[in-house]
Amino acid sequence: xxxxxxxxxxxxxxxxxxxxxxxxxxxxxxxxxxxxxxxxxxxxxxxxxxxxxxxxxxxxxxxxxxxxxxxxxxxxxxxxxxxxxxxxxxxxxxxxxxxxxxxxxxxxxxxxxxxxxxxxxxxxxxxxxxxxxxxxxxxxxxxxxxxxxxxxxxxxxxxxxxxxxxxxxxxxxxxxxxxxxxxxxxxxxxxxxxxxxxxxxxxxxxxxxxxxxxxxxxxxxxxxxxxxxxxxxxxxxxxxxxxxxxxxxxxxxxxxxxxxxxxxxxxxxxxxxxxxxxxxxxxxxxxxxxxxxxxxxxxxxxxxx
Amino acid sequence: xxxxxxxxxxxxxxxxxxxxxxxxxxxxxxxxxxxxxxxxxxxxxxxxxxxxxxxxxxxxxxxxxxxxxxxxxxxxxxxxxxxxxxxxxxxxxxxxxxxxxxxxxxxxxxxxxxxxxxxxxxxxxxxxxxxxxxxx
Numbered sequence: 001x002x003x004x005x006x007x008x009x010x011x012x013x014x015x016x017x018x019x020x021x022x023x024x025x026x027x028x029x030x031x032x033x034x035x036x037x038x039x040x041x042x043x044x045x046x047x048x049x050x051x052x053x054x055x056x057x058x059x060x061x062x063x064x065x066x067x068x069x070x071x072x073x074x075x076x077x078x079x080x081x082x083x084x085x086x087x088x089x090x091x092x093x094x095x096x097x098x099x100x101x102x103x104x105x106x107x108x109x110x111x112x113x114x115x116x117x118x119x120x121x122x123x124x125x126x127x128x129x130x131x132x133x134x135x136x137x138x139x140x141x142x143x144x145x146x147x148x149x150x151x152x153x154x155x156x157x158x159x160x161x162x163x164x165x166x167x168x169x170x171x172x173x174x175x176x177x178x179x180x181x182x183x184x185x186x187x188x189x190x191x192x193x194x195x196x197x198x199x200x201x202x203x204x205x206x207x208x209x210x211x212x213x214x215x216x217x218x219x220x221x222x223x224x225x226x227x228x229x230x231x232x233x234x235x236x237x238x239x240x241x242x243x244x245x246x247x248x249x250x251x252x253x254x255x256x257x258x259x260x261x262x263x264x265x266x267x268x269x270x271x272x273x274x275x276x277x278x279x280x281x282x283x284x285x286x287x288x289x290x291x292x293x294x295x296x297x298x299x300x301x302x303x304x305x
Numbered sequence: 306x307x308x309x310x311x312x313x314x315x316x317x318x319x320x321x322x323x324x325x326x327x328x329x330x331x332x333x334x335x336x337x338x339x340x341x342x343x344x345x346x347x348x349x350x351x352x353x354x355x356x357x358x359x360x361x362x363x364x365x366x367x368x369x370x371x372x373x374x375x376x377x378x379x380x381x382x383x384x385x386x387x388x389x390x391x392x393x394x395x396x397x398x399x400x401x402x403x404x405x406x407x408x409x410x411x412x413x414x415x416x417x418x419x420x421x422x423x424x425x426x427x428x429x430x431x432x433x434x435x436x437x438x439x440x441x
Contacts, residue, residue, distance in 0.1 A: 034361070036359060036361075171357075174357060175357060178353065178354075178357065178358075178359065178360070181359065181360070181361075182350070182360065195318070196317065196318045199317040199318050199323075200317040200357060200358055200359070201358070201359050202359065203359050203361045203362060219322070220322035220323070220324055220325070220362070220365070223320060223321065223322045224322060224325075234415075265404075269407075272408070272411060278411075278412060278415060282320070283319065283320025283321050284320045285318050285319060285320045286318070287318070288320070
């Protein structure tokens with residue numbers, strides 16, 4: 001088997017001395033090459049911290065991250081040349097012109113695809129002769145993405161890359177991501193709140209909850225597994241009505257609405273017979289699944305793959 | 306004319322995984338006669354571009370269709386629609402039908418239909434199906 005591009009092992013990260021804020025509480029992830037991983041989580045769930053620890057921008061409190069074979073806290077220049085990163089807030093040089101920032105960044109890398117950069121600047125209508133300072137948030141973000149792509153990195157990490165982009169620029173960005181992964185050796189990790197973008201481009205999803213991974217696996221599998229059932233029984237259901245491992249369960253008279261995380265047809269058949277009930281199965285999209293998983297008291301999904 | 310990538314209508318934000326949508330649509334297009342044996346499916350790249358989805362997802366759907374015997378992989382050309390597979394042991398095919406019919410029967414009984422009324426409804430459906438085929 002090919003070694004993972006990123007291997008995160010029992011990663012913990014805390015901030016401050018006392019009281020310590022434990023942001024990551026033991027994260028494990030193994031990301032094979034060619035993956036487009038969408039990282040989801042509520043605000044403050046540790047997405048940025050996870051990405052920064054993976055890039056060696058933050059030192060893990062415990063555990064480790066291995067990136068392209070190197071320990072993330074001791075990345076070699078060779079591995080850095082194969083990484084691209086777009087931070088949540090683009091840092092750049094307000095006094096330079098766009099063209100100059102590009103030339104300045106290019107000088108750091110042994111290889112630089114200027115043709116690709118020119119093409120992207122044109123597609124995203126970046127004003128090459130304008131100074132960076134007065135650019136809009138969206139333009140800055142586009143510029144940061146272009147700068148991260150110029151050396152054609154094998155591993156690209158993006159921290160909420162589309163937050164400042166308008167819908168058409170977002171679409172353009174997604175198209176670019178899809179073009180990048182046309183090469184199966186490329187791997188992308190990106191955090192986002194926009195589940196519809198993730199559904200379009202990601203093949204895997206990791207959901208961070210309370211400093212741990214609540215789900216990691218294929219997006220398709222998540223959608224196949226998590227379903228909402230409407231159970232209309234012949235008689236009133238007892239208040240104690242329960243389905244093991246349910247994310248959420250609401251009982252009102254003879255009708256129960258239950259979100260389950262491990263659906264199969266047998267479960268539906270079992271419920272039909274056990275309660276002589278009419279059972280309908282509703283598919284949930286990623287946004288709905290995310291909300292169900294963060295409902296009060298919902299357990300963490302048992303299986304992570 | 307080869308089938309175009311616009312053949313499919315994919316909804317990434319649906320609760321049904323994209324690969325499953327693709328499989329269902331290929332099956333539906335075959336059932337509706339819009340794809341016939343010998344037709345080539347549009348390439349993975351074409352579909353991914355047109356629908357703006359991850360090519361791996363399209364490729365997964367095509368592989369499943371290959372495993373299910375709906376299409377065959379033709380080296381250097383892509384995926385070709387096969388003759389419909391009516392083979393397989395009768396026992397398996399009968400079981401597949403039973404799985405489909407069981408929830409419908411259960412519902413019919415809940416609706417208060419008698420066995421006889423259910424039998425009659427099934428017979429009617431069979432007649433309608435036969436009539437539709439003789440019109441083709």
